[in-house]
Amino acid sequence: MTAHGKQTEYQTGGFEPKIMAYVCNWCTYAGADLAGTSRMEYRPNVRIIKLPCTGRIDPLFIIKAFENGADGVLVSGCHPGDCHYTTGNYHARRRWIGFKNLMEFTGIDMRRLHFSWVSASEAIKWVDLINKVTDEIKQLGPFMEYKGLKGK
Amino acid sequence: MKIKLTKGAIENPLIRQLERVSGEELKRCYQCGKCSAGCPVTFAMEIPPSQIMRFLQIGMMDDVMKANSMWVCVGCLQCYARCPQSVSVANVLEGLRQLHLRKGEDREQIKDVPFPFLKNAPQQAIVCGFRKFVS
Amino acid sequence: MPRIGIFVCQCGNNIAATVDTKKVAEEMARLPGVVFACDYKFMCSSPGQDMLKQAIKDNRLDKVIVSACSPHMHEKTFRKASEAAGLNPYQCEITNIREQCSWVHHDKTKAAGTAKSIDLTRMTIERLKKNKPLKKINIPIKKKALVIGGGIAGIQAALDIAEGGREVILVEREPSIGGNMARLSETFPTMDCSQCILTPKMVEVELNEKITLYTYSEIEKVDGYIGNFIVQIRRKAKYVDEERCTGCGECIEKCPFKVESQFEMKLAKRKVIYTPFPQSVPNVPVIDAPNCPKIQKDKCGACAVVCGPKCIDFKMEDRIITEDVGAIIVATGYELMPNERFGEYGYGRIKDVISGMQFERLASSSGPTGGEIRRPSDGKTPASVVFIQCAGSRDEKKGVSYCSKVCCMYTAKHTMLYHHKVHEGQSYVFYMDIRAGGKRYEEFVRRAIEHDNAMYLRGRVSRVYEKDGKVIVQGADTLSGNQVEIEADMVVLATAIVSRTGADTVAQKLGIGYDKYKFYNEYHPKLKPVETVTAGIFLSGACMGPMDIPDSVAQGSAAAAKALSLFSSDEMMREPITAVVNKPTCNACWDCVTACPYSAIERDTVKNRDGVVVRWLAKVNDGVCQGCGVCVAACRSKAIDLKGYTDEQVYAAINAF
Amino acid sequence: MKIPYYPGCTLNTVAKGFETSAKEAALSIGFELAEMPAWNCCGATFPLTPDNLIALSAPAKVLSSARKTGESLTTLCSVCYNVLKRTNSVMKNDREKRAVINGFIETDYDGSLNVTHFLEILRDNIGFDKVKAAVKQPLTGLKAAAYYGCMLLRPFEDMGIDDAEDPVVMENLLAALGAEAIKSPNRIECCGAHLAMTNEDIVVKLSGTIMTSAVRNGAELIVTTCPLCQYNLEKSQSRVASDTPGYAGIPIVYFTQMLGLALGQDVDTLGFDKNIWDARPLLRKKGIIK
Ligand SMILES: Cc1cc2nc3c(=O)[nH]c(=O)nc-3n(C[C@H](O)[C@H](O)[C@H](O)COP(=O)(O)OP(=O)(O)OC[C@H]3O[C@@H](n4cnc5c(N)ncnc54)[C@H](O)[C@@H]3O)c2cc1C
Ligand SMILES: Cc1cc2nc3c(=O)[nH]c(=O)nc-3n(C[C@H](O)[C@H](O)[C@H](O)COP(=O)(O)OP(=O)(O)OC[C@H]3O[C@@H](n4cnc5c(N)ncnc54)[C@H](O)[C@@H]3O)c2cc1C
Numbered sequence A: 001m002t003a004h005g006k007q008t009e010y011q012t013g014g015f016e017p018k019i020m021a022y023v024c025n026w027c028t029y030a031g032a033d034l035a036g037t038s039r040m041e042y043r044p045n046v047r048i049i050k051l052p053c054t055g056r057i058d059p060l061f062i063i064k065a066f067e068n069g070a071d072g073v074l075v076s077g078c079h080p081g082d083c084h085y086t087t088g089n090y091h092a093r094r095r096w097i098g099f100k101n102l103m104e105f106t107g108i109d110m111r112r113l114h115f116s117w118v119s120a121s122e123a124i125k126w127v128d129l130i131n132k133v134t135d136e137i138k139q140l141g142p143f144m145e146y147k148g149l150k151g152k
Numbered sequence B: 001m002k003i004k005l006t007k008g009a010i011e012n013p014l015i016r017q018l019e020r021v022s023g024e025e026l027k028r029c030y031q032c033g034k035c036s037a038g039c040p041v042t043f044a045m046e047i048p049p050s051q052i053m054r055f056l057q058i059g060m061m062d063d064v065m066k067a068n069s070m071w072v073c074v075g076c077l078q079c080y081a082r083c084p085q086s087v088s089v090a091n092v093l094e095g096l097r098q099l100h101l102r103k104g105e106d107r108e109q110i111k112d113v114p115f116p117f118l119k120n121a122p123q124q125a126i127v128c129g130f131r132k133f134v135s
Numbered sequence C: 001m002p003r004i005g006i007f008v009c010q011c012g013n014n015i016a017a018t019v020d021t022k023k024v025a026e027e028m029a030r031l032p033g034v035v036f037a038c039d040y041k042f043m044c045s046s047p048g049q050d051m052l053k054q055a056i057k058d059n060r061l062d063k064v065i066v067s068a069c070s071p072h073m074h075e076k077t078f079r080k081a082s083e084a085a086g087l088n089p090y091q092c093e094i095t096n097i098r099e100q101c102s103w104v105h106h107d108k109t110k111a112a113g114t115a116k117s118i119d120l121t122r123m124t125i126e127r128l129k130k131n132k133p134l135k136k137i138n139i140p141i142k143k144k145a146l147v148i149g150g151g152i153a154g155i156q157a158a159l160d161i162a163e164g165g166r167e168v169i170l171v172e173r174e175p176s177i178g179g180n181m182a183r184l185s186e187t188f189p190t191m192d193c194s195q196c197i198l199t200p201k202m203v204e205v206e207l208n209e210k211i212t213l214y215t216y217s218e219i220e221k222v223d224g225y226i227g228n229f230i231v232q233i234r235r236k237a238k239y240v241d242e243e244r245c246t247g248c249g250e251c252i253e254k255c256p257f258k259v260e261s262q263f264e265m266k267l268a269k270r271k272v273i274y275t276p277f278p279q280s281v282p283n284v285p286v287i288d289a290p291n292c293p294k295i296q297k298d299k300c301g302a303c304a305v306v307c308g309p310k311c312i313d314f315k316m317e318d319r320i321i322t323e324d325v326g327a328i329i330v331a332t333g334y335e336l337m338p339n340e341r342f343g344e345y346g347y348g349r350i351k352d353v354i355s356g357m358q359f360e361r362l363a364s365s366s367g368p369t370g371g372e373i374r375r376p377s378d379g380k381t382p383a384s385v386v387f388i389q390c391a392g393s394r395d396e397k398k399g400v401s402y403c404s405k406v407c408c409m410y411t412a413k414h415t416m417l418y419h420h421k422v423h424e425g426q427s428y429v430f431y432m433d434i435r436a437g438g439k440r441y442e443e444f445v446r447r448a449i450e451h452d453n454a455m456y457l458r459g460r461v462s463r464v465y466e467k468d469g470k471v472i473v474q475g476a477d478t479l480s481g482n483q484v485e486i487e488a489d490m491v492v493l494a495t496a497i498v499s500r501t502g503a504d505t506v507a508q509k510l511g512i513g514y515d516k517y518k519f520y521n522e523y524h525p526k527l528k529p530v531e532t533v534t535a536g537i538f539l540s541g542a543c544m545g546p547m548d549i550p551d552s553v554a555q556g557s558a559a560a561a562k563a564l565s566l567f568s569s570d571e572m573m574r575e576p577i578t579a580v581v582n583k584p585t586c587n588a589c590w591d592c593v594t595a596c597p598y599s600a601i602e603r604d605t606v607k608n609r610d611g612v613v614v615r616w617l618a619k620v621n622d623g624v625c626q627g628c629g630v631c632v633a634a635c636r637s638k639a640i641d642l643k644g645y646t647d648e649q650v651y652a653a654i655n656a657f
Numbered sequence D: 001m002k003i004p005y006y007p008g009c010t011l012n013t014v015a016k017g018f019e020t021s022a023k024e025a026a027l028s029i030g031f032e033l034a035e036m037p038a039w040n041c042c043g044a045t046f047p048l049t050p051d052n053l054i055a056l057s058a059p060a061k062v063l064s065s066a067r068k069t070g071e072s073l074t075t076l077c078s079v080c081y082n083v084l085k086r087t088n089s090v091m092k093n094d095r096e097k098r099a100v101i102n103g104f105i106e107t108d109y110d111g112s113l114n115v116t117h118f119l120e121i122l123r124d125n126i127g128f129d130k131v132k133a134a135v136k137q138p139l140t141g142l143k144a145a146a147y148y149g150c151m152l153l154r155p156f157e158d159m160g161i162d163d164a165e166d167p168v169v170m171e172n173l174l175a176a177l178g179a180e181a182i183k184s185p186n187r188i189e190c191c192g193a194h195l196a197m198t199n200e201d202i203v204v205k206l207s208g209t210i211m212t213s214a215v216r217n218g219a220e221l222i223v224t225t226c227p228l229c230q231y232n233l234e235k236s237q238s239r240v241a242s243d244t245p246g247y248a249g250i251p252i253v254y255f256t257q258m259l260g261l262a263l264g265q266d267v268d269t270l271g272f273d274k275n276i277w278d279a280r281p282l283l284r285k286k287g288i289i290k
């Protein structure tokens, strides 16, 4: 993918990971917007896909992200109890428990996968989260195991 | 009396130790006074049960350690039975006793216990008394 | 091949400072399907929108992307503009390159911002390619409301809706409306007589032509969704023909049997055929069937003999009626916690320990003592009364952890009533905190203390017991640090307010949420205080939590306003972001049904020509579905998808990562 | 039927009358209180500080050895009951503590014993109606006040023998025996317990309230389940009498003594003579004994 290659050029700091973020429309997406309107700054490595609710997230989305060259994946939604759809994030959470095993089984290092709760007012938390996740994945280096899987 | 409150005093390590020993979280007490209301020996206590809790909350450990409250508590658990917050002042007072006893500061000398008592009282009173007053 | 147009916004310098918008447009122009790409200073300005419309027409675009600010900001704007240019609005997508790119990546070389904008726009393009035209959902609205519960909150809601010109059905479980307020003597903070302000409203309900009142009735079943609820109501047998009854009361007069009166909180008895209280609305008696020997074993029948219009029918049976309504207001109110749970207060064992509600009845001029304060054991006027606040409230161990909110106030009221009626008497109040946060509330409590001689003691009571005809109250006064003992003549417990028994069953019928105390959940505690998660169902009054009359009334009006605003149009439009089942692949496992937080998925059948069910499958009710997508992730057969966020769309975006 | 029984230190010595009357009474309703083979003192107080595991080792040892020969253990004394039952619940529910305590006493006891009080046996296993049927000498006309004290009832979560604020088990037993059960409001209050050792004044005050309140409510006799209560009340009699005009003292007996009497045992085997305040004149006056 072109942009991926190009993006690494402007930084001299070596490896720049690409991170996929699945966020819910109501809390985290709005929280990230707030970080923008507050002109906070964070690492440019994350690409957001907006979904109505974390409950919409199919575990396959995550695997697909890795297949498509993500070095890390972040999932974030409303805090427990604050879900716009009342209980969607509980469903999401319950699903993760089973999903964790699957991830380990498929050979994905769980440290590349982050779950978090960021509310519409938690711009700072969002910023810290992105910075933290980016730095951690940087430490881990590129995710090679799935490279080349795509297109099969 | 004016109490000078500082973070250091409130976080008195001895009080934290008391929390560990007694297993009671002092903060849970919301000072309703129900323990003092029902304790059968409030009348004889220098500091009544709910105030013991308050003193400890604000770090006044010295006053509590000097008061007779822990020694006159009969361990009847009426305080705990009725506390809306499930706090056991009885446990806190026993914790305070233990803090003394574990340092070897006995409340009672065995030799001072009257002989007729030792002779006539039920064993359980003697055993229990020693456990409460002697290290 | 789609014909896609890309519009990259500079937002003045807001985006252009750190994103090379021109370059983004150029890069995007190279992608297959993109037939038009440009950047522009202010896309949302009128010239910007015009340019968009023009470009759509000129280039025969069928899909467009505006890479600009957050969709929360201008998605609507650009979808509208696209629609004006002849596109389906859902063929317009926004890429957020401002809040989530230019504003958070301050790299002046523009490298990071540009690269990210390219990635994000590309992902949107691929997603957009899979977009299908969607149509807003139209839901017709039945302009009639159902109010469940005829306490003050429900009465207020019903009257407001009727005044707004809409029809209302008011369903009340008891033989009369009025609820708990009907029991009260005088009410804080103004001390008006409860009956005097409530009765006119009850009568208004009866007289208002827009209101259909079903007393002695309950909700059996609720189907449908906002604008289109179908409600089954059970009309319990009253054994009295409501239409013919003149309310003369002869039957009550002649009925030879008495049982304890619930309305009078067991302080008095009532007949087996009865109205709960003299001002009951409707003024039609009902027969308490389990206690009537005629109905149970065919003995008596006195009432039927005396009834002039012959309206008593011992064979009457429950009836179920069905009503179609567009909105439902739940106003089922509260109950009081059983005081027996607190053995230390002796309620139930010591006759002169009563509840606050019983005190209301003693103080009420229509109550069993005609408003004189006399203690239950021997009818004497108590010379001293101890009031114990927070009896059951704020007690995690044996009661409930919340504060019942009204009891500080009504206890102060009780001390005043007592002082007004028994001038020489002394009242004592044990309190933990005085919660009087309301207009003129604190002043009210001060008045009780300063003018009405109430002795307030800060502390709880540990034990109440009898001694020589007195009630001994053993408490603490934490302010002086002492144990106190009072020899009282009567003790009044400010009992905790709890949800109605069976509140959870009602909630399940309606599909609304409730908390661990079974109080109903509002949609949002601050911003949607009378809405529920189920569209079209609203709440008011103490069914949501302890609440006083002013708040209950305000909420009744608020819920009515919500219903009226719903009724102000013939139909409502909804975003078409809803789930849809792919019939061939659904294998009826019902995983989606259990997952859906809104109960929006039904179990549907497919029948053959002979009407025989050949298979089952899931069916989404568009009126109820809120578009969360939980069902989609839950379905293992991939048989359910979310319009606007289909698997296809999401995977397209991921693949373009 | 044999019911394994733990006497505890006091019943073997100063409260002999408590034990013998119980054993005899049990026999007359058809079962035997069989003293467990080897036992030690339970410690006479349940340690209120949860870190004091050493103090739990004595009662745990009792429980562990009782479990080796049976599934249940019954007690007569309220204090033993309290200590054993609470310790048992620690052994059952707290895995970590269980491990440490078992380490101390070198066993592997798991809390599976069923610890009961003799009152529970009478109420739940035998049934008060059966007890009533076995009564040979009803205690007719006797106004007896039950005194529960603390340890039988509290903490309710662990003891649960009866409602902690309004217990009725002893009243029901007394009624089954033909007596008139008097409920005094102070029957669940503390007698002063171990303060007998250091603060006799407090004991006199607390015991005094209990006794005068029973008398004011019409009681002629107080029935208890604990040797320490019995001791404290009896010991305080004279001082209370001198402080309280119109109070002339009241006999304090064990519930098993009344049980034995009603079941027709010889009054001389019931240990009334060991009580400081002799109940026999009253019983004679009531025509219950000769
Ligand atoms: C002792 C006491 C004194 C008080 N004094 C005051 C005061 O002085 N001032 C003040 O402002 N507030 C006072 N309050 C509070 C006041 O009572 C409440 O604010 C008010 O009654 C709440 O009204 P409501 O309509 O929400 O509930 P309710 O009065 O409880 O009415 C609910 C109605 O719904 C009906 N219902 C319940 N379930 C169903 C069902 N499933 N189907 C059909 N019908 C159903 C009930 O029968 C009832 O008629 C006092 C409360 C108490 C306990
Ligand atoms: C320190 C503090 C913290 C708080 N925290 C919370 C909290 O955490 N949670 C909570 O629920 N509540 C909180 N509140 C309360 C909350 O602020 C109020 O409930 C709420 O803001 C009231 O909203 P309002 O619209 O009634 O009044 P306001 O917010 O005062 O709005 C009134 C508006 O009317 C305008 N206006 C005034 N006069 C005129 C005029 N003559 N013509 C035209 N316009 C006019 C004003 O400019 C203003 O914009 C807090 C309050 C304070 C003081």
Ligand code: SF4
Binding pocket: B028, B029, B030, B031, B032, B033, B034, B035, B036, B049, B050, B053, B079, B082, B083, B084, B085, B086, B087, B088, B089
């Ligand atoms: S009863 Fe409990 S909460 Fe109340 S003062 Fe005592 S310890 Fe505190």
Ligand code: SF4
Binding pocket: B035, B038, B039, B040, B041, B042, B049, B072, B073, B074, B075, B076, B077, B078, B079, B080, B089, B090, B093
């Ligand atoms: S246990 Fe102690 S503090 Fe608690 S009520 Fe009894 S005597 Fe008072």
Ligand code: SF4
Binding pocket: C009, C010, C011, C012, C014, C015, C041, C042, C043, C044, C045, C068, C069, C070, C073, C074, C098
């Ligand atoms: S569309 Fe958004 S980004 Fe563009 S000018 Fe308007 S506000 Fe700025």
Ligand code: SF4
Binding pocket: C251, C254, C255, C256, C257, C272, C273, C287, C288, C291, C292, C293, C294, C295, C299, C300, C301, C302, C303, C304
């Ligand atoms: S038939 Fe029933 S309701 Fe009628 S008078 Fe007799 S008892 Fe009363």
Ligand code: SF4
Binding pocket: C240, C244, C245, C246, C247, C248, C249, C250, C251, C252, C284, C285, C306, C307, C308, C309, C310, C311, C312
């Ligand atoms: S006698 Fe008949 S008309 Fe009169 S109130 Fe009774 S039922 Fe109604």
Ligand code: SF4
Binding pocket: C389, C390, C391, C393, C394, C402, C403, C404, C405, C406, C407, C408, C409, C432, C433, C434, C435, C494
């Ligand atoms: S309103 Fe007052 S009396 Fe009622 S629970 Fe709250 S604090 Fe207690």
Ligand code: SF4
Binding pocket: C578, C579, C595, C596, C597, C598, C599, C600, C601, C620, C624, C625, C626, C627, C628, C629, C630, C631, C632, C642
């Ligand atoms: S999208 Fe959400 S609300 Fe709609 S049917 Fe699926 S789970 Fe229910």
Ligand code: SF4
Binding pocket: C581, C585, C586, C587, C588, C589, C590, C591, C592, C593, C617, C618, C634, C635, C636, C637, C638, C639, C640
């Ligand atoms: S989860 Fe899927 S397969 Fe199962 S019922 Fe729902 S739509 Fe059908």
